[in-house]
Amino acid sequence: MKAFPPGRIVCLTEETVETLYLLGEEDRIVGVSGYAVRPARVRREKPRVSAFTSADIPKILALEPDLVLTFSDLQADIAAALIRAGVAVMAYNQRDIAGILAMIRHLGAIVGAAARAEALAQRYEARLAAIAAQAGAGARPLVYFEEWDEPMIAGLGWVSELIGIAGGRDAFPALAAQKAARDRIVTSAQVIAARPDVILASWCGKKVRPEKIAARPGWAAIPAVRDGRIIEIKSPVILQPGPAALTDGLDAILAALA
Structure with missing residues (x-):
């Protein structure tokens, strides 16, 4: 340096x-x-x-x-x-919420703004805790998050955590720990079997087409498709492991699960 x-x-x-x-x-x-x-x-x-x-x-x-x-x-x-x-x-x-907060603190220290970075991270921690506490009392819908459509790739680590904080349950929690996209590929049969109540999608810079998701063979029986709960979350607020995911990204998940 x-x-x-x-x-x-x-x-x-x-x-x-x-x-x-x-x-x-x-x-x-x-x-x-x-x-x-x-x-x-x-x-x-x-x-x-x-x-x-x-x-x-x-x-x-x-x-x-x-x-x-x-x-x-x-x-x-x-x-x-x-x-x-x-x-x-x-x-x-960073691949999870703890990593996002660590990045904020580390970057702050690098630029001589450690105290401000610590205060920012603590504000996020307090907000996440408050939302989790409020959401914990209600029903917990099953959520399938799709990062890509061809092949279908399930949610990232921080997204899975945010779904939990918002009061949902990740349909494929075991995949959330996998860093590589190729290790998070799911089949149509797996999603049909999971029967998610809500489908959230953010196709990494490409516009989500809910009608294409709903038209997949066999998906009409999925509760999320049957009830019209296929919702796009814009990539900039959910696919970057940083402040956006902890603020607008989480808010978008909360709105989708309301």
């Missing part, structure tokens, strides 16, 4: 962008992912230098970053290229 705290940061996923803005440290950001949309002004203020699994390495290097923030094994090749070019890289890999 060229400087500490780093004055020039490139964020290749959206959750670190949102976290830095929430901490009041957005002036340190010199480049972002094309998927960064929170807060809305980020698209006017920061140059876009990457997608998710690809990045413009020369453009990143031209920004002379002190630090580049990446996420998961899917960005390993990007991270390797930057490391070979002499850039300091921090790769986060």
Whole structure:
């Protein structure tokens, strides 16, 4: 790292962008992912230098970053290229709520805002606890969360936890611990057998088509399909393991289960 705290940061996923803005440290950001949309002004203020699994390495290097923030094994090749070019890289890999909160605290410490990051994390913890306590008294509908449609991929770790906090039950809880998408593939027969009361879907940047889900062979008998409870949750608020999932993402789940 060229400087500490780093004055020039490139964020290749959206959750670190949102976290830095929430901490009041957005002036340190010199480049972002094309998927960064929170807060809305980020698209006017920061140059876009990457997608998710690809990045413009020369453009990143031209920004002379002190630090580049990446996420998961899917960005390993990007991270390797930057490391070979002499850039300091921090790769986060949070897959659950505890990991999200740890990321917030760690990133805050890196930029010299540890106290603000701790306060932010504690606010989220208090909110999650309050919602869980309120939701715990009611009925707990069975929820199938679909991250992708072809093949069908079931929910992520933090999504499964948020469903529980909102008062639901994940239809495939054992899969939530699996990090790789290929290990979370489910069959149509498995979903039919599970008989979820609610289907939540967020197709990773692609618009969800509830009518296509309802028209799948044999799905008419599923309670969620029969009762018209197929609900899209927008990708930016649920598929990024960061503040959005703990706020707007959780709120969207609560609304869907109400």
